[in-house]
Amino acid sequence: MVETISIEETTNISPNNPPFTQTHTLPLSHLDIDLNLHVTFRYFRVYAYPSNQIPDPFNLITSALRTALGPYYPLTGTIRPVGGGGYELLCTPNRGIPVVKASMDFSLETLNYLDDPDESLSDQLVPNPDPNEAMEHPMILQITLFKCGGYVLGSAVHNMLCDGMGASEFFTWVAELTRGETRLMVEPVWNRDVLLGPREPTRVEFPFGEFLSLDKEFSPYMQNVGPVVRVCFPMLEKWLDRFKEYLVERSGSKFTTFEALGAFIWQARVKASNIPKDRKVKFAYLMNIRKVTKPALPKGYWGNGCMQMYVQLTAEELLNQPIWKTAMLIKNSKYNATDEYVRSYIDFQKENYDKGITAGQDVSGFTDWRHLGHSKVDFGSGGPVTVFPLSKHFMGSIEPCYFLPYSSHGRNKLNDDDLGFKVLVCMRESARMKFMDQMDKFCKLDFDLS
Template structure:
């Protein structure tokens, strides 16, 4: 099955949001080297209202949305004369490229892309090379299917915003598409003022024990071999029984993210046969919008998450009972304070030129169930399916996503989909470990 590309149109703001070229600085959270990557994902729409031309409908609203969110039309440029950090250059006459495409089949024939074939799904989202991604930090594709449904594919450079920031933008586009005549005056860019380093910088957390300083190391060019994906349906009742088992063993209550994250991390490392003395990391993001003192303003749409880590050796991780791993993840959340974030920003300020990363054997985890991806409604309901294609995330080449179920399957309303990327040679071993969880054989 092939996608046919018909045209690429550049969408400009419907009214010029500025009168002269200018440069916008990014925060140290934005320019974190782990975020130097384009994040790619798609949303699937059934188009129940039979809108004849979703492309025109969405791009018309996009032009209006780009007035308050005009930085999406800018280009990212690295400052080679200083420390190599990136700034956003906003130039008159710039816009967002949007591709119009079609597929000669129905969404039903591909199961609404609930667990898509990679060779097909890769055609639904643009995949810019590094230079193109800097020139166009947002690129979109709208692909119409024979049934009248469509897919909105998004490629957004992670330095511009996090998942919540992107959802804020797309929900605004959707609101305009539905006929809203509101205007936005609350979008907030002040990234350096709100999340800039202190003077003098002061680091009050042992980041040096967790992070690697090596300017020649790229977290997304590690020789881990081919990486594939596997999906599992997670049933709430099964997960409740698993958490009850952990409570019985430890006396502690755990969230689904803590409990399931601990199990998956251990299973991935075990099946990947990582040497026993190798350090392995569990990495995830914490939303800091309300953690900061003072809290970030409501309209702030930049990267407002801080990376959190749990670190063990491979042997320690494999030997520990699962509830102790869950406890380590649970306790790591307590580090997420205003002082932790300020220290992390200051650590970036002091060490940025040295090349900061999580190093090798990082497993990235992210929860997409509640960050607004599924609420983007262009007039005929929210997306049936939301699916990420990015294998590079959080300094990890093998991320794990907690995703909402596709709404087309009404029998799967209590639970969620688990999407795991991992090296192909570890796939069978990992599936065997997951069978233990699904079969409730925890010991």
């Protein structure tokens, strides 16, 4: 039986003190309008605290939103195309963001605090706008109240408007307002066309064309690989420690968890997916460039401040080379992230945007959510016990992978042998069994993927 959420109302939440009276437009940077980011990112936070601590979460949060949307008023805007290619943000007086109020006649405990939720349930917790609605309302929220007094804040945010860090800054400010804060410690900064604009004249110093696709007929999120499913499983520190030792023994180099586990999962997924050997496959991830640019982006900049980085091989090369070599390629790719690399990429976007720049096919996107500070989004009774992404489309990939912290509720029940985190992998359903066989080998400390 599929649990059903009841939708009670949708309210338009606009700023208490309208910050402007005239319709105007705001420019977006070439990092914002990257076609790989032409997608709504969906995720939820679970707050499992009794209602006597927060009697009415919906009114509390929407009241704070009305204040927060003053300095963050672009969230009420509309993304629209501009002549010659690209997009801009249209800001109109008295607009707001839609906030859905919903309820569910279950306790969060009976649902295991949504630590690994059933897909049919989790998709009801977050708005899922169609492409046109997502441009019209780049941010749509849903607050679902549970019988136990806990609640879930579901967020659907268009990635062109801000990245995960930018969205977290906004939600952190909303949460601070609910706890009694009255002024922003750091004012939000727009200035996107100036801070991350192309140079005059443009100058491209890196061979982006070697790993990016120029095909205006291709849309990364319209690829058809059959049904895509979410697979969530624990990753224990003891397994990772042994795998890293294995890599050191063979390479003489140390690797981070992201580099080591990312390499294994990438190889395992490509192997399980039966991708033709001569096909190019990509490992994609985001690198924060806020302190890389010269000058560094100012505090308060909440636009897209990350660059997509890539490792590219043929499927045959990936499957035949030692796993430590793959981890080394991921490790070394980070050193490309320089100010010149960022500026060249922006210039490349300027020169080629109308040709349709994407990462192409067979992209495996990886992102690490373990240290993003989600616990700081505290509306007065503690941070979220679970944070869970729903998006199967991210970074030009239809098969993203997320490293996630355990829910705080689940973590409290763990013994030392179970310490680690969760891995959430989106993959074509046809590859699921073979992929999990490979991960089972990893758990048994068998790291040979041949």
